[in-house]
Amino acid sequence: MRRWLTSREALVTGLLVLLVLFTGLVNPNALKFRSLVEVVNASLSLLLITLGEMFVILTRGIDVSVGSAAGLSAVVLGLTLNLGWPLSLAILAALATGLLAGAVNAVGVTLLRVPPIIMTLGTLGIYRGLMRILTGGSWIENLPQNIKALNLWHLLGVPFFVWATLAVLALTAYVTWRARPARYFYAVGDNPEGAYFLGLPVRPTQFAAYTLAGFFAALAAVVFTSQIGFVSMNAAEGYELKAIAANVVGGVSLTGGVGTPLGAAVGALFMTAVHSMLIFLGVPGIWDNAFAGVILLLVVYLDYHVRRTLEFRRRQARVQGEAAWEAEGGRS
Amino acid sequence: MSRYLKTWEFALAVLLVLEILVLGAINPTFYDPENLLYATLDFMHILFAALPLTLVIITAGIDISGVSVMGLASITLGLAWVAGMNVFVAAGIALLVGVLAGLFNGVLVAKTDVNPLVITLGTLFMFGGLAQGMPALLDLLGFKAYGSEGLAAYQYEGITGLPEAFIALTEGTLGIVPLPLLLVLAFALVLGVLLHRTRFGRYLYLIGNNPEAARYSGVPLVRALIYAYVLSGLGAALAGVMLTSYMTSARADLGSDALLPIITAVVLGGADILGGSGTILGTLLAGAMLGYLRQGLLALGVTNDLIQVVVGSILIAAMAAKQLAHWWGERRLKRRALAGRGRG
Numbered sequence: 097m098r099r100w101l102t103s104r105e106a107l108v109t110g111l112l113v114l115l116v117l118f119t120g121l122v123n124p125n126a127l128k129f130r131s132l133v134e135v136v137n138a139s140l141s142l143l144l145i146t147l148g149e150m151f152v153i154l155t156r157g158i159d160v161s162v163g164s165a166a167g168l169s170a171v172v173l174g175l176t177l178n179l180g181w182p183l184s185l186a187i188l189a190a191l192a193t194g195l196l197a198g199a200v201n202a203v204g205v206t207l208l209r210v211p212p213i214i215m216t217l218g219t220l221g222i223y224r225g226l227m228r229i230l231t232g233g234s235w236i237e238n239l240p241q242n243i244k245a246l247n248l249w250h251l252l253g254v255p256f257f258v259w260a261t262l263a264v265l266a267l268t269a270y271v272t273w274r275a276r277p278a279r280y281f282y283a284v285g286d287n288p289e290g291a292y293f294l295g296l297p298v299r300p301t302q303f304a305a306y307t308l309a310g311f312f313a314a315l316a317a318v319v320f321t322s323q324i325g326f327v328s329m330n331a332a333e334g335y336e337l338k339a340i341a342a343n344v345v346g347g348v349s350l351t352g353g354v355g356t357p358l359g360a361a362v363g364a365l366f367m368t369a370v371h372s373m374l375i376f377l378g379v380p381g382i383w384d385n386a387f388a389g390v391i392l393l394l395v396v397y398l399d400y401h402v403r404r405t406l407e408f409r410r411r412q413a414r415v416q417g418e419a420a421w422e423a424e425g426g427r428s
Numbered sequence: 429m430s431r432y433l434k435t436w437e438f439a440l441a442v443l444l445v446l447e448i449l450v451l452g453a454i455n456p457t458f459y460d461p462e463n464l465l466y467a468t469l470d471f472m473h474i475l476f477a478a479l480p481l482t483l484v485i486i487t488a489g490i491d492i493s494g495v496s497v498m499g500l501a502s503i504t505l506g507l508a509w510v511a512g513m514n515v516f517v518a519a520g521i522a523l524l525v526g527v528l529a530g531l532f533n534g535v536l537v538a539k540t541d542v543n544p545l546v547i548t549l550g551t552l553f554m555f556g557g558l559a560q561g562m563p564a565l566l567d568l569l570g571f572k573a574y575g576s577e578g579l580a581a582y583q584y585e586g587i588t589g590l591p592e593a594f595i596a597l598t599e600g601t602l603g604i605v606p607l608p609l610l611l612v613l614a615f616a617l618v619l620g621v622l623l624h625r626t627r628f629g630r631y632l633y634l635i636g637n638n639p640e641a642a643r644y645s646g647v648p649l650v651r652a653l654i655y656a657y658v659l660s661g662l663g664a665a666l667a668g669v670m671l672t673s674y675m676t677s678a679r680a681d682l683g684s685d686a687l688l689p690i691i692t693a694v695v696l697g698g699a700d701i702l703g704g705s706g707t708i709l710g711t712l713l714a715g716a717m718l719g720y721l722r723q724g725l726l727a728l729g730v731t732n733d734l735i736q737v738v739v740g741s742i743l744i745a746a747m748a749a750k751q752l753a754h755w756w757g758e759r760r761l762k763r764r765a766l767a768g769r770g771r772g
Contacts, residue, residue, distance in 0.1 A: 158545070208748040209755065211701045213490075213545075214691075215747070221688045221740035228733035337549055350543045382564055386557025393536070393550035400540045 104347025104399065105359040111395075112366050119373040126376040133254055139368035140261045141166070141316040141323075142338055146346070146364040147268055147357055148198075148312025149339040151305040154281040156288065156352025157205065157212040159306060162313045163335035164223035165197035167327075169317035171227040173243075174236035174327040183242045191314045197223055198310020202303040220336065228329055236327040247322040257319050264315065269357040281305060285352025341392045342367045347399075366391075436698040440713040447717060451724030458724060462604055469598060469674060471719030472608045473498065473683055475712065476667035478693040479612075479619050480659040482711045485694055486623075487656055488636045488703025489537060489544040494664035494690065496556035497529045498683035501668030503559045506587030506678025507566060515594040523665045529555055530661020534654035559680035586679035590672070598674040608670050612712075615666070619659070620708040632656060636703030688736075692743045693718055718742075 120127035145162050152159040173190035181189070197219070204215035249256035272278040280301040283291040292298045316335075321327055340350075346363025348355025370391060371384050379387075432438055452459040477494045484491045501522040508518035529551070536547045600607040623629035631652040634642045643649055667686075672678045697714035699706025718739060725735050 204744055204748070208744075209751040210744055210747040214695055214701055215744060217688060217691055218740040218744035218747075221736040221743075225733040225736035225740070229731075229737070233731075233733065337552065340546075341549060341553070344546050344549075350546060380561075380564060383557060383561045385553045386561055389550045389552065389554025389557055392553065393547065396542045396546055396550070397536075397540065400542055 103359075105356065105362055107398075108346055108359070108362050108366055108395070112362065112369055115366075115369060115373055119376045123376045123378075126373060129253070131372075131376070133258065135369050135372045136258055136365065137255050137323075138372060139365050140257055141320040141332070142335060142342060142368055143261060143361055143364040144264065144312050144316040144319065145332070145335050146339045146342040146360045147265065148309035148315075149336075150343055150348050150355060150357060150360040151281055151308045152212070153340070153343050153348050153350060154285045154352060154355060155302050155305045156285040156350075157302065157305060158340070158350070159201060159216045159309045160213065160336045160340075161197070161201060161216040161219040161223060162309055162339055163332045163337075164220045164227070165194055165310050166313040166317045166320075166332035166335060167329075168197055168223045168227045168230075169194040169314035170321045170327045170331050171230050171236065173317060173321050174239060175230065177240055177243055178236065178238065183240075183246075186243075187318055190317055191311065194310040194312075194314020194317065195307055196310070197313070198307040199303075201310065202306035205306060206299040206303045216336075224333070227331075231327075231329070233329060235329060239321070239325060239327075243322050244325045257322070261319070265357060265361050272357055277301075282353050285354075287353070338367055338388075339364070341388065345392060345395045437707060437709045437713060440697070440710060440717060444713055444717045444720070447720060447724070451720070451727075455724070455727050458727060464720075465604060465606055465609060467720060467723045468609045468612070468716070469606060470723060471689070471715065472612050472674075473667035473671045474686055474689045474693055474719060475612045475715045476615065476670065477660075477664045477683075477686065478690045478697075478711050478715050479616050479708060480656075480663035481690060482694050482697065482699050482706050482708060483619065483623060483632055483656045484544075484660045485699045485701060486632045486636045486703060486706045487653060488639070489653070489656070490691075490701070491530075491533060491548045491657060491660045492545065492687060492691075493529065493533060493548040493551040493555055494660060494667075495683050495685075495687045496552050496554075496559065497526050497661055497664035498668035498671065498686070499680045500529065500555045500559040500562075501526050501665035502672045502678045502682040503562055503587075503680040505669060505672055506590070507562060509590060509678075510587060515591050519594070519669050522669050523662060526661045526663075526665020526668070527658055528661070529665070530658035531654065533661065534657030537657060538650040538653040556680075556684070562680070586677035586682075588677045590676060590678065594673055595676055598670060608674075611666075611670070615663070616708055616712050622659075623708055628652060628655065633704060636700075636705075689715075689718055689722075689739065692739060696743065696746050 116126060116132070125131055145166060149159055149162055169190040172193040173186055176186040176189045177183070201212075201216055201219055204210045204219075205212050208215075210218075247255065247257060251259055272281070280291070280296050281304075283294070283296055284298050284301045288298055291301075313332075316332065320332065342363035343355065343360050344350065344363070345366055346355070346359035346361070348360050348363070367388060370387055371381070374384060374387060375381065448458070448464070457463060477498070481491055481494065504525045505515075505518045505522040508521050509515045513521070533544075533548055533551055536542065536551075537544045540547075598606070598608050602610060623632065631642065631647045631649075634645075634647055635649060635652060639649065668682055671682050675682070693715035694706070694711050695701060696718065697706065697710030697712070699711065721742075722735055722739070725738065726732070730738075
């Protein structure tokens with residue numbers, strides 16, 4: 097129980113609740129069920145991208161191409177739909193695009209041994225360029241009604257996509273908690289050499305992480321394309337950085353091996369809630385990025401401070417323990 | 429002599445010459461010396477930011493907030509000028525803002541163990557948001573700092589109508605050499621001397637190779653790191669000021685798409701993203717190579733989108749080639765060692 101209370105997930109969830117309650121004090125509208133559902137609904141695509149990015153960060157990698165991969169998947173979704181493909185096939189094509197985009201990163205990182213930040217920075221440009229080449233630079237509009245209709249389904253007053261994303265989150269959380277291969281992500285990120293000497297499939301695990309990041313980016317593409325109803329050429333631009341920030345806020349460590357899907361999800365929810373709550377507080381949207389940056393820095397600084405204090409206490413306790421032992425004449 | 433022929437910088441120089449020859453062969457107007465010199469104006473901001481970033485990457489750090497500092501410097505310059513300051517004083521303030529931004533990054537990186545990518549990601553958002561919000565904030569405080577067009581108009585056009593004397597900064601030449609190019613070269617020279625000829629420069633390499641060893645051998649780790657990030661902030665602000673003069677308008681989002689070319693220039697220039705190696709000359713040559721490639725392709729009618737794909741592919745191909753060459757070299761060494769043991 098105590099371990100859970102001092103976890104990063106609890107810290108960020110607490111901050112999130114405080115933020116919403118504080119906003120509710122100023123503007124009670126923020127606490128209405130509909131507003132809260134709307135905040136969650138607005139966070140879905142970032143949440144999915146963040147979950148995918150989490151696998152990469154767990155293996156001590158980084159993927160800055162996920163925003164572009166999501167954009168490319170959205171373009172494939174839009175183009176195939178406008179070609180008259182049935183919805184299910186178009187979604188499959190988009191998911192395949194994401195998988196492929198992730199697999200290209202995976203090949204670069206695991207087989208060509210290009211450092212992750214370089215590989216994905218390269219594909220960040222490549223995927224974004226490709227999506228503009230595919231469409232000739234114009235937005236994809238006039239999407240058929242069936243994709244927009246997905247966003248209109250509701251169950252118990254909550255949009256279908258919220259339920260679907262929750263299901264994906266629950267599944268991811270369960271799998272990373274229980275399934276043996278999913279624990280490899282942690283082992284590889286925590287200590288790559290150690291994992292190798294234990295006989296774990298290090299490179300296949302890294303390969304899977306980047307591919308999953310691409311797949312989740314494509315899931316996000318399906319969600320935001322349905323929500324917005326068109327595909328702009330800036331779709332999901334900058335999401336790679338927001339997803340990294342959300343992971344860090346949610347306690348997924350860039351040094352690898354530490355973090356949970358729930359933490360990542362709360363991080364993504366937090367980053368979106370900051371934007372929504374600022375609107376409820378009447379702060380112009382122009383300040384969003386400044387606040388997001390300050391909050392990210394605050395959270396990592398707080399975390400650093402807490403870790404340092406704990407370490408200091410641990411050392412102090414050890415020194416005192418040794419002193420007490422010596423005072424009892426323990427030196428032999 | 430052969431020692432120099434084998435360096436990565438020499439290979440880059442050869443590639444740069446080859447590239448200009450090939451692009452010129454396809455499009456003869458490219459050969460015009462004046463054209464070649466003026467083309468640098470289109471990518472000077474990449475060089476201004478990439479050159480000092482080399483120092484940061486050598487320490488195994490990274491600074492991705494530079495693109496936001498460019499916009500922040502630009503908008504600071506514009507607002508200070510609108511508020512009635514001499515435009516060159518305003519430019520000085522913009523550079524100071526860059527130094528302060530770098531100082532902020534540097535202190536956080538040097539004093540905590542938080543990953544520099546996370547810190548500069550936070551400041552990328554923070555400085556960018558500050559740049560966007562500053563006109564509105566000044567408006568809120570009662571300063572009509574955005575000029576006569578009104579706050580809404582400013583969002584689209586930026587602050588225009590800057591004095592001729594300031595615009596001349598990027599239009600001026602010495603002989604036929606544009607002033608910004610001279611400034612880039614001077615900046616590179618200063619950074620080159622700092623990095624390759626002073627103790628500070630050696631510290632940076634040591635920190636990048638082995639921070640623990642650096643700490644135990646009495647290297648002023650904190651100070652050296654802070655200086656590196658301050659230089660990076662200053663370079664980004666210089667880029668922002670020069671770009672403002674070149675574009676004749678001060679904007680908060682100036683240079684926001686420069687992140688990919690900036691890091692590509694440093695990495696293609698031979699700096700190891702994991703720290704410990706890199707040279708100013710390499711970054712300068714790689715930046716020029718990328719800049720001319722872009723110019724040449726644009727002149728040939730290649731779209732911006734395709735160029736983005738080409739630049740990304742070059743970055744990956746260069747790194748993959750380097751990694752494979754390294755792996756091949758290691759293998760040969762191991763084989764040789766095994767063969768030697770067999771004979772003994």
